[in-house]
Amino acid sequence: MTGSLRGMAGELIYAFRVMRLPLLDAGGSEIGKIDDIVVVPGREGRAPRVVGFVASSQRRRIFVNAARVADLDGDGARLRSWDIDLNPFKRRTGETLIGSELIDKVIATGERVSDVGLVETIEEGARRWRVSKVRLARRSTLRRRPNYRLVDWTDVPHLFATGTAMEAEAARLRDMHKSDVAHIVRSMPLAQRRQLAESMDDERLADVLEELPEAEQLRLIEGLDLDRLIDVFDEMEYDDLADLLGEMPQQQRAAILEAMDDDEAEVVTRLLSYEESTAGGMMTPELVILGPDATVAEALAQIRDPDWTPSIASQVFVTRAPYKPPTGRFMGVVFMQRLLREPPSMELRHCIAEDTPVVAPDTIDRAVFEEFASYDMLALAVVDEAGRFLGAVSVDDVVDRMLGAGWRSRHRRQDRSLDARPEPIADAGNAGGAHDPADAADAEIVS
Numbered sequence: 001m002t003g004s005l006r007g008m009a010g011e012l013i014y015a016f017r018v019m020r021l022p023l024l025d026a027g028g029s030e031i032g033k034i035d036d037i038v039v040v041p042g043r044e045g046r047a048p049r050v051v052g053f054v055a056s057s058q059r060r061r062i063f064v065n066a067a068r069v070a071d072l073d074g075d076g077a078r079l080r081s082w083d084i085d086l087n088p089f090k091r092r093t094g095e096t097l098i099g100s101e102l103i104d105k106v107i108a109t110g111e112r113v114s115d116v117g118l119v120e121t122i123e124e125g126a127r128r129w130r131v132s133k134v135r136l137a138r139r140s141t142l143r144r145r146p147n148y149r150l151v152d153w154t155d156v157p158h159l160f161a162t163g164t165a166m167e168a169e170a171a172r173l174r175d176m177h178k179s180d181v182a183h184i185v186r187s188m189p190l191a192q193r194r195q196l197a198e199s200m201d202d203e204r205l206a207d208v209l210e211e212l213p214e215a216e217q218l219r220l221i222e223g224l225d226l227d228r229l230i231d232v233f234d235e236m237e238y239d240d241l242a243d244l245l246g247e248m249p250q251q252q253r254a255a256i257l258e259a260m261d262d263d264e265a266e267v268v269t270r271l272l273s274y275e276e277s278t279a280g281g282m283m284t285p286e287l288v289i290l291g292p293d294a295t296v297a298e299a300l301a302q303i304r305d306p307d308w309t310p311s312i313a314s315q316v317f318v319t320r321a322p323y324k325p326p327t328g329r330f331m332g333v334v335f336m337q338r339l340l341r342e343p344p345s346m347e348l349r350h351c352i353a354e355d356t357p358v359v360a361p362d363t364i365d366r367a368v369f370e371e372f373a374s375y376d377m378l379a380l381a382v383v384d385e386a387g388r389f390l391g392a393v394s395v396d397d398v399v400d401r402m403l404g405a406g407w408r409s410r411h412r413r414q415d416r417s418l419d420a421r422p423e424p425i426a427d428a429g430n431a432g433g434a435h436d437p438a439d440a441a442d443a444e445i446v447s
Contacts, residue, residue, distance in 0.1 A: 011119050011120065012133060013072065013119070014117055014118070014135075015115060015116040015117070016114075018034060018053075018072065018077070019099050020034070021033070021075075022075075023057060023076060023077050024078040025084070026070070026079050026081055028078060030076065032055045032057030032062075033055060034054075034055050034077055035099065036100055037098040037116075037118075038050065038097060039098060039131055039160065040096070041160050042130065047130040048160040049131075050118060050129040050130065051201045052066050053069070054097065054099075058086060060086055060088060061089050062089055063087075063090075064077070064084070064085075065235065069127075072129070087227070092201060093164075094170060095201070096159075098116050107136070110138065111149075114135045115135040116133070117134070118130065125306040131153045132152070132153060133153065134150070135148055135151075136148065136156075166192070166195045166196055169199070170199035173196075173200075178208060178211050181207070185220070186212070186216065193219075198224070202231045202234070205232050207235075209221070209232070214244055214246075218244070229256060234264070237284060238264075238268060241268055242271035245272060271283075274362070279380075280382060282393045283390065283391035283392055284312075285324075285391040287391065288315070289319055289325075289327060290317075291318070291319065291320065293349070295345055295348070296344050296346045296351065297344035297345065300339055300344075309394070311379055311394040311395045311396055312394060313336065315333045315335045316334045317332075317392065318330075318352055325388075326384065327388055327389040330383045331349070332352035332353060333381065334351045334352055338351050338353070357381075358380070359380055359382055360384065361390055363382075365401055369401075378394065379395065380393045
C-alpha cells in the first residue's frame, strides 16, 4: 500500500522524510536514493519553489529536475520516464539545498531549523512543490526534548533569500508564463540577458530559449560553458533543440552532440537531417506511442500527464514494437474522444480511427498545412517509406511556421508582459553608460 508523506499540518510534506526516499524509475523500480531538495526563491510574495532533487544513483550524486517527477509519496519519488541524467550535480547560483544548508541552521532567535514543510501545487498544468512551513526547535535547560514550533516561510524569509539583483530578477520571472518572460528578456541589454541566463534554472532557461528566435538564442547562451549548455538542452523539446543546433557553427554543434547522451544525440541528429521546410524538419518525436495490445485505461493514463501539450495529448499513436521513433509499423491513431467513450479494458487495436492522413518526412510545409486544414487535425503522423512512425507535426508547429521567423519579435502581450517589464537593473559589468556592441543589433530586432 502506498505510504503517505503528509504530516499533521494538513497537506504538508516534510523534507526530512523526502530525503530518505528511494528514487524510482517509471516502472517503480528503485534506481537511487533522494539525498537533498533544491529550492529557489519565488516571485515577490510567492513561496520558494522546489526545482529538483539531489539523488545518489550508480555511485553518482545527480540532479533530478522536479518536472521529471510524476509522483512523490511514501514509496518514493517516481520518474515520468525511463531515462535519467547521470551528469554530476552542480549547485547553481540562487539555489538553496534544504538538507545540507537549511536543516540544523541556527537563526537569530537561537532556534535551529528542524524541518521544512512542502506543499504540492498545480502550476501551468504541471505538478510542483513549494515551501510552506519551517519547523524550528529550541533546546530547554529544563527538558530533555527540545520545544518545537511551526512557522510560515514568510516568518523566516532570509533562509531563502537570493544574493544579487539579477538572481532576484531570475526568481521573480520564474513564475511567469514563458512567452512573457521571453518578451521581458528581449527588452534587456544583451549583457543583462546573459547575466539573467546564468541565474536561471535549467528548465526555465530552456523555456525562454524555445520562445526566442534562433539568432537571439545563440547570443543569449554564448557565455555558458558546455556542461551548463547540455543541462539546459536536456530540458528543451527535441524539435526546438534541433532548430537551435542547426544555426550553430558545425564545430560547436559537433562538440555539443558529442557531449550529449547517445540516445538523445541520435534523435537530434536525425531531426537535423531533414530540411527545415519539410514535415521532418517540423516534427517532434516526443509523443504518446503505445502498442495495439495496450488498453484504453493505459492510454488515458499516458495522456493524463500534465506535461503534454493539448495538441499532443489529444491522440495516441499506435505502432508495432519498438515504441520509440523510428518505431515498428505504424498502425494508426486513437483520438482522446474515442478513449473517453470506450471501456477501460478495450485494446487500442479496436479503437483506431479510419482514414487518418499521414505525411512523408520530405513533404513540403505547404502540403502539411493543407492536410491540417482538410482534416482538422491537431497532430499529423510522419511515416517513412518502410511504414515506420518517425514523429508528428503538431498544430503548434504549423502555426509557428506559418507566422514566419520574425513573429516572436513582433508579438506583444499587452495584458501581462508590458505591465510586468522589470525596472532597469544596475549592471556591474556595464557601468558608466558603456554599451555592449551587440546591443545595437538586438535593438533592430526588437523594434
